[in-house]
Amino acid sequence: MISFGKQEKSFLISGKHYSYCMYVNAAGLLQHLYYGKKLAPADAAYLVAAQGNNVMPEAGDPNYEMATDRMPAELGSFGRGDFRTATVIATREDGASMSRFRYRSHQIVKGALPLAGMPCARKADETLILTLKDDFSDAEIDLRYSVSEGSDVLVRSLAVRNAGKGKLSLRRAFSFCTELPDVCGTYSALRLAGEWGQECTPCVTPLGEGILRVGSLRGYSSHEMNPFLGILTEGCGERTGECYGFALLYSGSYALEAERANGGTVRVQGGIEDTLFCWTLGAGETFETPQAALCFSAEGLGGMSRAYHDFFREAIIPPKNVYAHRPVVINNWEATYFDFDNEKLFAIIDEAAKLGIDTFVLDDGWFGSRNNDRAGLGDWVVNEKKLAGGLKAVINRCKQRGLKFGLWFEPEMVNEDSDLYRAHPDWAICKAGVEPCRSRNQLVLDFSRKEVVDHIFESVSKVLRENEISYVKWDKNRCITENFTASLPAERQGEFLHRYTLGFYDLAKRLTEAFPHVFFEGCAGGGGRFDGGALYYFPQIWTSDDTDALERTKIQWGTSVVYPVSSMSCHVSICPNHQTGRTTPLQTRGAVASLGATGYELDLTKLSAEEKAEIAAQVARYRKMDGLVLQGDLYRLADPFRGNYFCEMLVSKDKRKAYIVGERFRGVPNEHDRVLRLFGLDEEKLYHIRELSLTASGKALMGAGVFYPRLSDCGSWVWHIEEVKR
Ligand code: DGJ
Secondary structure, eight states: OOOEEEETTTEEEESSSSEEEEEEEEOOEEEEEEEEEEEOHHEEEEEEEIIIIIHHOOOTTTTTGGGGGOBBBBBBBBBSOOOSOSSSSETTTTTTOOOEEEEEEEEEESSSSOOOTSSHHHHEEEEEEEEEEESSEEEEEEEEEEOOOHHHSSEEEEEEOOOSSEEEEEEEEEEEEEEEEOOSSOOOOEEEEEEEEOOEEEEEOOOOOOEEEEOOSSSOOSSEEEEEEEOOOOTSSSSBBBBEEEEEEOOSSSSEEEEOOOTEEEEEEEEEEOOOOOOOEEOOOOOEEEEEEEEEBHHHHHHHHHHHHIIIIIISSSSHTTOOOOOOOEOHHHHHHHOHHHHHHHHHHHHHHHTTTOOOESSSSBTTTTTTTTTTTTSSSTTTSTTTTHHHHHHHHHHHTTTTEEEETTTTEEBBBBBHHHHHHGGGGTTOOOOOOOBBTTEBBBTTTTTHHHHHHHHHHHHHHOOOOEEEEEOOOOOOOOOOOTSOOOGGGHHHHHHHHHHHHHHHHHHHOHHHTTTEEEEEBBBOOOOOGGGOSSSSEEEESOOOOTTHHHHHHHHHHTTTGGHHHHHHHHOTTTTTTTOOOOOHHHHTSSSEEEEESSSSGGGGGGHHHHHHHHHHHHHHHHHHHHHHHEEEEEOTSSSSSEEEEOOOOTEEEEEEEEOOOOOTOOOOOOOOOSSSSSSSSEEEGGTOOOOOOHHHHHHTOOOHEEEEEEESEEEEEEEEEO
């Protein structure tokens, strides 16, 4: 709900459990007042009276603008007294960049606001659009706030309009700015950091003076730093305390900043990375930023995660896929790598069919001259030397065995040893005269150019049109380096990286629309592009190339801080594990992978009869509980970064069913009993834990808890919990 207080020119936005408030102060500047627990519309007047006029002197005071440095702002201005980082910097033709954006008008419209060519929340109840006008240029800014009564996520973005006749150069255009008050305590910052094979490690550090900045310069959101920043108030933990989340719905280079200045208040803002960014706005043109999803939780990090999960499921992930059963796949990558032929694949397909697996996914190596990672990328034509009878032969085998067929692509990439590169060497991102920087022996195609995206759309479409394909794995295995496009003049090179990202979104949109029956899974060497932008097209994303059942608990735990478990593609692979060399029980691998969109990635033909029986049982069990993965609420119980255990719990919305998976990393001697307190159940309901033959009230299970099972190295437990009648 959005309410406007006419008298004091305040705006109070309220979602499920939070409110957000600002007002137009005497100088016409948009001053931030509050972001926290839910208030009533009438409280806005109090906020204005108590806090609004404290910071700013009267508008008539000739020195009043120097006070903007202390004013909590909805938009950081530049060059007029606010010395914190600006939200938008628009440089005019004469080179001047100072700005003073003041309120001009506002409107409240029904529903969400679509963004041209970019992912955006599909739903909202209402959107507030606040229009500000710069006193010194023809720049106008619309600040947008989309709110849903049933959600704790507030969606923000902005649009900069050039209402004049000259050119404007946008040197920064972040998506949002907000301010957290000085609460006489320490805020902490939560980052999801990592690297390949170790994505999304939660790191909490105190937020000191100055600027804390997270981001990516890699051209995509990256393994190294997920496009999310959490700010925790003192004492905030998994189950209790207040925290804020700032997640960008964007897949390109980005920046998120928390700036603690002037002794206490914290300005949080972010959006498109601004190191090289510079966008030319011609007369009458508008630039729209990506959206950011802001979340406030008074129920700790767990509450924030559950709010984000609901938001991504309800407003971002394609509605036709989000709650539908996911394919349980067998993927051949770790079984064969590039070394396969019909015979090998058919044997895997035949085994998969016996185990209840429903889709066979043919990974890298089926096309062009792709027998290793040095050649073939870009040539999306089946290699019939390797696969006699082409894809059709493999698809027929799948059909005969009752399996569907999925296929791997890496649409944004090219090898120099490929027909595509030989025909269009200029389509790869490079700078004439400069040796290109190679990674995995490949270059990135220049998706800022429409003709390149058009070509890839055609070549991928041809394969999808001519074959019965129900699933696509869309990979991306390197970052962008040269940051240069031959298609733009020198003064517009700063547009390149964002235009690349728009090209990626354009292809994703066109392919998903042209092939609505195909299920698209995202991937970037694992979780290199696991973000709210990618989830708009891909209902699930390959979470990490690391499938080790111990490491995976950490990666899935960290990823779940923002993203729902159903968006995490999780596979059981062979042991010793290819990434860590560790051997873990097959039961544990299956249990951990069941906390996501489960699948398999190993040579089924090499398994014993017992192992195959175990996999068949896992698939059957998963099919009975995957409703909880798709729709349930996640409660993280035991943090794998802190102790010897991992445990997570999924609870149905009606609290009648729950599913628990736990793992103990190391067996320890002389261990005393440790208590695992469950969470998220209904205190008043009576529950039965099938595997323990235990019946107890929700109150007892959450208050007294259950003992952790004593298990040896990487042993696991799986408990099914159901309400029973008293
Ligand atoms: C990286 C992916 O994460 C893997 O799963 C696999 O698809 C390889 N690329 C193939 O090259």
